[in-house]
Amino acid sequence: MTDRFRVTYRIFAPDRAAAMLRAQGIALEQTVEIPREVVPRGFIEDVILGRVEDLGREGEGCFRATISYSPESCGAELPQLLNVIFGNSSIQKGIKVTGLELGPLAEVFAGPRFGIAGLRRLARTPAGPLIAPVLKPQGSSAERLAEIAYICARSGAHIVKEDHGLSDQPCAPFRERVDRITAAVARANAETGNACLYFAGLAGHSADLDGHAAHARAAGVDGLLVMPGLFGFDLVNRLARDKTLGLPIMTHPSFLGPYVLSGDTGFTHAMMFGTLQRLAGADISVFPNVGGRFGFSAQECTEIARACQDPGGIGPPMMPGPGGGMTPERADEMVAMYGPDTMFLLGGSLLRHGDAMGEVIADLRRRVTPRD
């Protein structure tokens, strides 16, 4: 049926009959949450109740169930869509969300506003990967962070992005920081003729975020970094839909780890750091690169990138933003792995180079820029 959206779950069960029982349990749990025999006849049974559309075997003790739901369950609200996809079932072991087909909801959830093409236009970089050093550490003054931003932008960074831990702290309050860093990046851009973009880390009390975002926009920020794990995915969606704001959104994985770290609960890496970010409307999804201190495998990272870049996904393709491990020596290998439609974060190890930080960035930019 095309009037329903579909969610695919990996279900761990000893045999097909047990898997079917679990699938039917999910269909109840995620909608009516009452025993099957008391589901009211008519609209609730026929439309609202989840429907097991398909059940296939994935491997030993492992099945793939597709369950369809009515848009009437969630309307146009992202939190309620997530609630229907996995709200209560997230509390049961042996269920992992592996896929989402929006069906009729594709009209409601348009995905990234800017996407890869929009980011390239803003950064005036029609081809090749984007290099994105991170402004840190926490505890630095706004003045110091602006100095680092200037060095990075001056040296050829495509994007400078704030560390997700900068928040709205006394030593570098959000608004002061944003004012200083936009000025520093604008000065560098005036000197180089480049269009380095500055993404400010949106943080504070939840009631202050819209005001902060408007301030950032007025100050000349080019994009916002948002943590859906801490503020909810609907913050991403709200900002992405806001035409007055009109800024691209980069999402950060803080606090989202437990959704992917366990084999038998949560989401696949591709769903969490690709599909869900794109569904919310993010334009870039940051995640930990293989080989660093987070333990994601090359396959998990490649699958995330594919979910971000897939032309058949939700809305226009978005950029994966792997963090960690990018050095001039590894540039070729990493571009080969992720493809050119990727933003490579340069994290804390950049600070090891001290005053030579700019040279590393310049070297990297040369290496990743396609030769005509």
Added chain:
Amino acid sequence: MTDRFRVTYRIFAPDRAAAMLRAQGIALEQTVEIPREVVPRGFIEDVILGRVEDLGREGEGCFRATISYSPESCGAELPQLLNVIFGNSSIQKGIKVTGLELGPLAEVFAGPRFGIAGLRRLARTPAGPLIAPVLKPQGSSAERLAEIAYICARSGAHIVKEDHGLSDQPCAPFRERVDRITAAVARANAETGNACLYFAGLAGHSADLDGHAAHARAAGVDGLLVMPGLFGFDLVNRLARDKTLGLPIMTHPSFLGPYVLSGDTGFTHAMMFGTLQRLAGADISVFPNVGGRFGFSAQECTEIARACQDPGGIGPPMMPGPGGGMTPERADEMVAMYGPDTMFLLGGSLLRHGDAMGEVIADLRRRVTPRD
């Protein structure tokens, strides 16, 4: 040191030296997120950088590390406090958060506004557990939900609570539902002389929530049900701090499962459904009872209840709200397990009784009401 807050982590590592390295890694990761050797001297190294205060052995391959952080890392913001406690470390396997001592932040995070005592005052029930049937299923009209609410309130429910899946759907939009149900509960209360409380499920687009909450307050709602897993913990905090709103908050565990289901990531059950809810300012924390379809153990449930009710916790004690399994036959056993300062949810199985639903509630209320 009393000027820092402390977080306790369970760390999985082969030996003490490896555990110490991981603890030091967390102290870096959760604050400066740069290599140790480039942490700037002075304020950042001395104050901002996390500090390993203690490391003890918990068992084979399992250690307990206490790390202290400066309030300067998070200021007065709950999202940033959670970011410092577990933001990036949530993405590393083998780390589980087991404890939080607010220290100087106790002044900032006052915990539940109402707590057990406040709820008892509102419900005019000075002793004994509270009985709380759930209004469902999704797909029902506002009129039908109001009928069920009336039956429940008329029969002696202390609280009627909306199902977390009702949201703001076309068949029963939030504001229409709230208007009808407050009227139905008020009518029942006028007839019985009781003070049954109605908790409405706050949902919708994130930008609509404050308006919805104000509408609910004006309509005469007694409390709000909030899902921090979908909207962020700061929504709970924002509502709890809102003196004009002045409503108690009940939190629901939707979408939070992966934080507790895995042994080597996330939070303990007591931290997630006790400490964190109390930190955010919730007055009642709903969680799945032992023996139902969610697989929580009796010990996990008891630990959640203890974290909610502990007089030494954050702010005044709050009520645990175990859901599932409560029947007249099991009432004594469940009250013995959780203690009288507990709200017992009556979920979907109540609908099995059809028109006799009210009699089950009345029977339960009689059984749990202390005899003078």
